[in-house]
Amino acid sequence: MRILIPVDGSSFSTHAVAFVASRADLAQSRAAADAPDIELLNVQYPVSSRVVRAAGSQLVNDYQTSQANQVLKPCIAALKRAGVVARTTFLVGSPGTAVGTAAAAHGADLIVMGSHGHTGFKSVLFGSVTNAVLASCSTPVLVLRDSVIPKKASLRLGVALDGGKYGLAAVKFLVKNPTLFGALPAVTLMHVVPDLMNLTLPGFLGTKPVPSYEPGQVEAMQQAAFEQAVAAPKKLLEAAGIKVTAVCLTGNNPGDEIAVYVKKNKLDMLVMGSHGLGALKSITMGSVSTRVAATSRLPLLLIRKP
Numbered sequence: 607m608r609i610l611i612p613v614d615g616s617s618f619s620t621h622a623v624a625f626v627a628s629r630a631d632l633a634q635s636r637a638a639a640d641a642p643d644i645e646l647l648n649v650q651y652p653v654s655s656r657v658v659r660a661a662g663s664q665l666v667n668d669y670q671t672s673q674a675n676q677v678l679k680p681c682i683a684a685l686k687r688a689g690v691v692a693r694t695t696f697l698v699g700s701p702g703t704a705v706g707t708a709a710a711a712h713g714a715d716l717i718v719m720g721s722h723g724h725t726g727f728k729s730v731l732f733g734s735v736t737n738a739v740l741a742s743c744s745t746p747v748l749v750l751r752d753s754v755i756p757k758k759a760s761l762r763l764g765v766a767l768d769g770g771k772y773g774l775a776a777v778k779f780l781v782k783n784p785t786l787f788g789a790l791p792a793v794t795l796m797h798v799v800p801d802l803m804n805l806t807l808p809g810f811l812g813t814k815p816v817p818s819y820e821p822g823q824v825e826a827m828q829q830a831a832f833e834q835a836v837a838a839p840k841k842l843l844e845a846a847g848i849k850v851t852a853v854c855l856t857g858n859n860p861g862d863e864i865a866v867y868v869k870k871n872k873l874d875m876l877v878m879g880s881h882g883l884g885a886l887k888s889i890t891m892g893s894v895s896t897r898v899a900a901t902s903r904l905p906l907l908l909i910r911k912p
Contacts, residue, residue, distance in 0.1 A: 702738020861897020
Protein backbone atom coordinates (compact mmCIF):
# COMPACT_ATOMS: atom_id res chain seq x y z
CA MET A 607 0.00 0.00 0.00
CA ARG A 608 1.39 3.39 -1.00
CA ILE A 609 0.47 6.19 1.40
CA LEU A 610 1.20 9.88 0.80
CA ILE A 611 1.18 12.20 3.83
CA PRO A 612 1.38 15.92 3.05
CA VAL A 613 2.88 17.82 6.02
CA ASP A 614 3.32 21.54 6.59
CA GLY A 615 4.42 21.73 10.23
CA SER A 616 0.93 22.52 11.52
CA SER A 617 -0.88 20.56 14.22
CA PHE A 618 -3.32 19.36 11.55
CA SER A 619 -0.64 17.58 9.53
CA THR A 620 0.74 16.19 12.81
CA HIS A 621 -2.62 14.44 13.25
CA ALA A 622 -2.13 12.67 9.91
CA VAL A 623 1.34 11.45 10.91
CA ALA A 624 0.07 10.36 14.32
CA PHE A 625 -2.71 8.32 12.74
CA VAL A 626 -0.33 6.43 10.44
CA ALA A 627 2.10 5.93 13.35
CA SER A 628 -0.75 4.44 15.42
CA ARG A 629 -1.44 1.74 12.84
CA ALA A 630 0.58 -1.13 14.35
CA ASP A 631 -0.18 -3.47 11.46
CA LEU A 632 1.60 -1.10 9.07
CA ALA A 633 4.80 -1.35 11.11
CA GLN A 634 4.52 -5.12 11.51
CA SER A 635 4.09 -5.69 7.78
CA ARG A 636 7.04 -3.54 6.65
CA ALA A 637 9.23 -6.57 5.95
CA ALA A 638 6.46 -8.50 4.25
CA ALA A 639 5.48 -8.59 0.62
CA ASP A 640 2.61 -6.17 1.35
CA ALA A 641 4.87 -3.70 3.19
CA PRO A 642 3.53 -0.14 3.04
CA ASP A 643 5.38 2.47 1.03
CA ILE A 644 4.98 5.71 2.96
CA GLU A 645 5.95 9.07 1.51
CA LEU A 646 6.08 12.32 3.49
CA LEU A 647 5.58 15.36 1.29
CA ASN A 648 6.29 19.00 2.04
CA VAL A 649 5.39 21.72 -0.44
CA GLN A 650 7.20 25.06 -0.39
CA TYR A 651 5.60 28.09 -1.98
CA PRO A 652 7.46 29.46 -5.00
CA VAL A 653 9.58 32.58 -4.66
CA SER A 654 9.07 35.50 -7.05
CA SER A 655 11.42 35.84 -9.97
CA ARG A 656 12.60 39.19 -8.59
CA VAL A 657 13.80 37.55 -5.37
CA VAL A 658 15.48 34.74 -7.31
CA ARG A 659 17.39 37.27 -9.42
CA ALA A 660 18.41 39.26 -6.36
CA ALA A 661 19.38 36.38 -4.08
CA GLY A 662 20.43 33.77 -6.62
CA SER A 663 18.73 30.47 -7.41
CA GLN A 664 21.14 28.45 -5.26
CA LEU A 665 20.44 30.51 -2.14
CA VAL A 666 16.68 30.25 -2.72
CA ASN A 667 16.91 26.49 -3.25
CA ASP A 668 19.01 26.08 -0.08
CA TYR A 669 16.47 28.09 1.91
CA GLN A 670 13.50 26.06 0.64
CA THR A 671 15.35 22.81 1.30
CA SER A 672 16.13 23.93 4.84
CA GLN A 673 12.53 24.92 5.48
CA ALA A 674 11.27 21.60 4.14
CA ASN A 675 13.70 19.62 6.30
CA GLN A 676 12.53 21.47 9.42
CA VAL A 677 9.01 20.22 8.73
CA LEU A 678 9.93 16.71 7.59
CA LYS A 679 12.45 15.67 10.29
CA PRO A 680 10.00 15.56 13.25
CA CYS A 681 7.55 13.57 11.11
CA ILE A 682 10.23 11.04 10.15
CA ALA A 683 11.15 10.69 13.82
CA ALA A 684 7.53 10.18 14.92
CA LEU A 685 7.01 7.41 12.38
CA LYS A 686 10.37 5.81 13.19
CA ARG A 687 9.46 5.59 16.89
CA ALA A 688 6.39 3.62 15.82
CA GLY A 689 8.49 1.31 13.67
CA VAL A 690 7.29 2.84 10.41
CA VAL A 691 9.87 3.80 7.80
CA ALA A 692 9.06 6.69 5.47
CA ARG A 693 10.66 8.42 2.51
CA THR A 694 10.54 12.17 2.04
CA THR A 695 9.98 14.54 -0.86
CA PHE A 696 9.64 18.27 -1.13
CA LEU A 697 8.19 20.18 -4.04
CA VAL A 698 7.80 23.83 -4.92
CA GLY A 699 4.40 25.04 -6.05
CA SER A 700 0.78 25.44 -5.03
CA PRO A 701 0.18 22.88 -2.22
CA GLY A 702 -3.18 21.54 -3.43
CA THR A 703 -1.97 20.99 -6.98
CA ALA A 704 1.42 19.64 -5.85
CA VAL A 705 -0.18 17.00 -3.60
CA GLY A 706 -2.32 15.73 -6.47
CA THR A 707 0.69 15.69 -8.78
CA ALA A 708 2.79 13.78 -6.25
CA ALA A 709 0.02 11.27 -5.62
CA ALA A 710 -0.21 10.53 -9.34
CA ALA A 711 3.58 10.39 -9.78
CA HIS A 712 4.07 7.94 -6.92
CA GLY A 713 0.97 5.89 -7.69
CA ALA A 714 -0.40 6.55 -4.21
CA ASP A 715 -3.24 4.34 -3.01
CA LEU A 716 -4.17 6.79 -0.26
CA ILE A 717 -3.55 10.38 0.81
CA VAL A 718 -3.76 10.99 4.58
CA MET A 719 -4.32 14.65 5.46
CA GLY A 720 -5.08 16.70 8.53
CA SER A 721 -7.45 19.63 8.05
CA HIS A 722 -9.10 22.22 10.28
CA GLY A 723 -12.44 22.00 8.46
CA HIS A 724 -15.57 23.95 9.27
CA THR A 725 -18.71 23.02 11.14
CA GLY A 726 -21.22 24.53 8.73
CA PHE A 727 -21.87 24.98 5.06
CA LYS A 728 -19.01 27.25 4.05
CA SER A 729 -17.26 27.57 0.74
CA VAL A 730 -14.35 25.50 2.03
CA LEU A 731 -15.33 22.63 4.30
CA PHE A 732 -11.85 21.27 4.97
CA GLY A 733 -9.42 24.13 4.42
CA SER A 734 -8.08 25.42 1.14
CA VAL A 735 -5.34 22.82 0.57
CA THR A 736 -7.48 19.78 1.36
CA ASN A 737 -10.32 21.17 -0.70
CA ALA A 738 -7.99 21.70 -3.65
CA VAL A 739 -6.72 18.12 -3.40
CA LEU A 740 -10.28 16.76 -3.34
CA ALA A 741 -11.20 18.86 -6.34
CA SER A 742 -8.25 17.90 -8.51
CA CYS A 743 -7.28 14.37 -7.48
CA SER A 744 -8.98 10.98 -7.85
CA THR A 745 -6.80 9.25 -5.22
CA PRO A 746 -8.68 8.16 -2.07
CA VAL A 747 -8.26 10.75 0.70
CA LEU A 748 -8.50 10.24 4.46
CA VAL A 749 -9.23 13.55 6.20
CA LEU A 750 -8.50 13.88 9.93
CA ARG A 751 -9.98 17.04 11.40
CA ASP A 752 -9.66 16.82 15.21
CA SER A 753 -6.82 16.28 17.65
CA VAL A 754 -8.42 13.05 18.89
CA ILE A 755 -7.58 10.44 16.28
CA PRO A 756 -8.63 6.77 16.30
CA LYS A 757 -5.84 4.70 17.86
CA LYS A 758 -7.61 1.40 18.51
CA ALA A 759 -5.84 -1.66 17.18
CA SER A 760 -8.95 -2.54 15.20
CA LEU A 761 -11.31 0.20 14.09
CA ARG A 762 -15.09 0.42 13.99
CA LEU A 763 -15.89 1.61 10.49
CA GLY A 764 -19.09 2.97 9.03
CA VAL A 765 -19.54 2.62 5.28
CA ALA A 766 -22.24 4.74 3.67
CA LEU A 767 -23.70 2.98 0.65
CA ASP A 768 -25.47 4.74 -2.19
CA GLY A 769 -26.66 1.58 -3.90
CA GLY A 770 -24.23 2.12 -6.78
CA LYS A 771 -20.61 1.80 -7.84
CA TYR A 772 -19.18 4.41 -5.46
CA GLY A 773 -20.29 2.63 -2.30
CA LEU A 774 -19.05 -0.66 -3.70
CA ALA A 775 -15.70 0.99 -4.49
CA ALA A 776 -15.42 2.03 -0.83
CA VAL A 777 -15.92 -1.56 0.32
CA LYS A 778 -13.37 -2.86 -2.20
CA PHE A 779 -10.83 -0.41 -0.77
CA LEU A 780 -11.36 -1.81 2.74
CA VAL A 781 -10.94 -5.37 1.55
CA LYS A 782 -7.79 -4.53 -0.42
CA ASN A 783 -6.06 -2.57 2.37
CA PRO A 784 -6.72 -4.40 5.66
CA THR A 785 -3.54 -3.29 7.48
CA LEU A 786 -4.84 0.27 7.71
CA PHE A 787 -7.85 -0.71 9.83
CA GLY A 788 -6.51 -3.42 12.15
CA ALA A 789 -6.62 -7.19 12.34
CA LEU A 790 -10.28 -7.36 13.40
CA PRO A 791 -12.15 -4.33 12.07
CA ALA A 792 -15.91 -4.15 12.48
CA VAL A 793 -17.81 -2.66 9.56
CA THR A 794 -21.31 -1.21 9.66
CA LEU A 795 -22.90 -0.84 6.24
CA MET A 796 -25.41 2.01 6.16
CA HIS A 797 -28.00 2.74 3.52
CA VAL A 798 -30.61 5.48 3.79
CA VAL A 799 -34.04 4.81 2.32
CA PRO A 800 -36.55 7.65 1.80
CA ASP A 801 -39.33 8.23 4.26
CA LEU A 802 -42.14 7.87 1.74
CA MET A 803 -44.83 8.52 4.32
CA ASN A 804 -43.59 12.09 4.82
CA LEU A 805 -41.93 12.85 1.50
CA THR A 806 -42.96 15.89 -0.53
CA LEU A 807 -41.89 16.87 -4.03
CA PRO A 808 -41.52 20.31 -5.62
CA GLY A 809 -44.71 21.49 -7.28
CA PHE A 810 -45.85 24.48 -9.31
CA LEU A 811 -47.06 26.28 -6.18
CA GLY A 812 -44.57 25.02 -3.64
CA THR A 813 -44.51 21.38 -2.60
CA LYS A 814 -46.94 18.56 -3.05
CA PRO A 815 -47.10 15.15 -1.40
CA VAL A 816 -46.09 12.04 -3.27
CA PRO A 817 -48.81 9.53 -4.10
CA SER A 818 -49.98 7.87 -0.89
CA TYR A 819 -48.92 4.32 -0.05
CA GLU A 820 -50.13 1.84 2.49
CA PRO A 821 -47.63 1.28 5.35
CA GLY A 822 -47.03 -2.28 4.18
CA GLN A 823 -46.19 -1.09 0.67
CA VAL A 824 -43.76 1.49 2.02
CA GLU A 825 -41.96 -1.05 4.20
CA ALA A 826 -41.68 -3.51 1.32
CA MET A 827 -40.18 -0.89 -1.01
CA GLN A 828 -37.76 0.32 1.64
CA GLN A 829 -36.63 -3.21 2.47
CA ALA A 830 -36.13 -4.06 -1.21
CA ALA A 831 -34.02 -0.94 -1.79
CA PHE A 832 -31.96 -1.64 1.33
CA GLU A 833 -31.29 -5.28 0.44
CA GLN A 834 -30.27 -4.36 -3.08
CA ALA A 835 -27.82 -1.72 -1.81
CA VAL A 836 -26.10 -3.91 0.81
CA ALA A 837 -26.08 -7.35 -0.85
CA ALA A 838 -22.88 -7.10 -2.93
CA PRO A 839 -20.82 -5.08 -0.39
CA LYS A 840 -21.81 -7.41 2.45
CA LYS A 841 -20.82 -10.46 0.40
CA LEU A 842 -17.39 -8.98 -0.35
CA LEU A 843 -16.70 -8.18 3.31
CA GLU A 844 -17.85 -11.56 4.59
CA ALA A 845 -15.70 -13.32 1.98
CA ALA A 846 -12.70 -11.37 3.34
CA GLY A 847 -13.48 -12.51 6.89
CA ILE A 848 -14.50 -9.03 8.07
CA LYS A 849 -17.22 -8.68 10.69
CA VAL A 850 -20.10 -6.81 9.10
CA THR A 851 -23.46 -5.41 10.19
CA ALA A 852 -26.00 -3.82 7.84
CA VAL A 853 -28.20 -0.97 9.06
CA CYS A 854 -31.17 0.56 7.28
CA LEU A 855 -31.70 4.26 8.03
CA THR A 856 -34.81 6.18 7.08
CA GLY A 857 -35.00 9.84 6.14
CA ASN A 858 -35.14 12.30 3.29
CA ASN A 859 -31.72 13.84 3.98
CA PRO A 860 -29.19 10.98 3.83
CA GLY A 861 -26.26 13.12 4.98
CA ASP A 862 -28.00 14.07 8.22
CA GLU A 863 -29.13 10.51 8.94
CA ILE A 864 -25.61 9.16 8.46
CA ALA A 865 -24.00 11.88 10.60
CA VAL A 866 -26.44 11.25 13.46
CA TYR A 867 -25.89 7.49 13.34
CA VAL A 868 -22.08 7.57 13.40
CA LYS A 869 -22.07 10.02 16.30
CA LYS A 870 -24.62 8.08 18.34
CA ASN A 871 -22.80 4.79 17.83
CA LYS A 872 -19.30 6.23 18.37
CA LEU A 873 -17.72 4.84 15.23
CA ASP A 874 -14.02 5.49 14.61
CA MET A 875 -14.16 6.36 10.93
CA LEU A 876 -16.66 6.92 8.14
CA VAL A 877 -15.93 5.59 4.66
CA MET A 878 -17.78 6.94 1.64
CA GLY A 879 -17.58 6.66 -2.10
CA SER A 880 -17.94 10.08 -3.68
CA HIS A 881 -18.22 11.18 -7.30
CA GLY A 882 -16.93 14.73 -6.79
CA LEU A 883 -17.69 17.69 -8.99
CA GLY A 884 -14.32 18.82 -10.31
CA ALA A 885 -12.10 21.82 -9.69
CA LEU A 886 -13.12 25.38 -8.78
CA LYS A 887 -16.37 24.34 -7.14
CA SER A 888 -17.39 25.27 -3.62
CA ILE A 889 -18.64 21.72 -3.07
CA THR A 890 -16.20 19.11 -4.34
CA MET A 891 -17.56 15.80 -3.12
CA GLY A 892 -21.21 15.37 -3.98
CA SER A 893 -24.19 16.43 -1.88
CA VAL A 894 -24.37 13.56 0.64
CA SER A 895 -20.62 13.51 1.34
CA THR A 896 -20.63 17.28 1.69
CA ARG A 897 -23.51 17.21 4.15
CA VAL A 898 -21.79 14.56 6.28
CA ALA A 899 -18.53 16.51 6.22
CA ALA A 900 -20.37 19.66 7.32
CA THR A 901 -22.10 18.02 10.28
CA SER A 902 -19.63 15.39 11.52
CA ARG A 903 -16.06 15.68 12.85
CA LEU A 904 -15.36 11.98 12.39
CA PRO A 905 -12.32 10.98 10.31
CA LEU A 906 -13.67 10.73 6.78
CA LEU A 907 -12.24 8.41 4.12
CA LEU A 908 -13.41 9.44 0.65
CA ILE A 909 -13.01 6.96 -2.17
CA ARG A 910 -13.03 9.02 -5.33
CA LYS A 911 -12.28 6.52 -8.10
CA PRO A 912 -14.61 3.54 -8.66
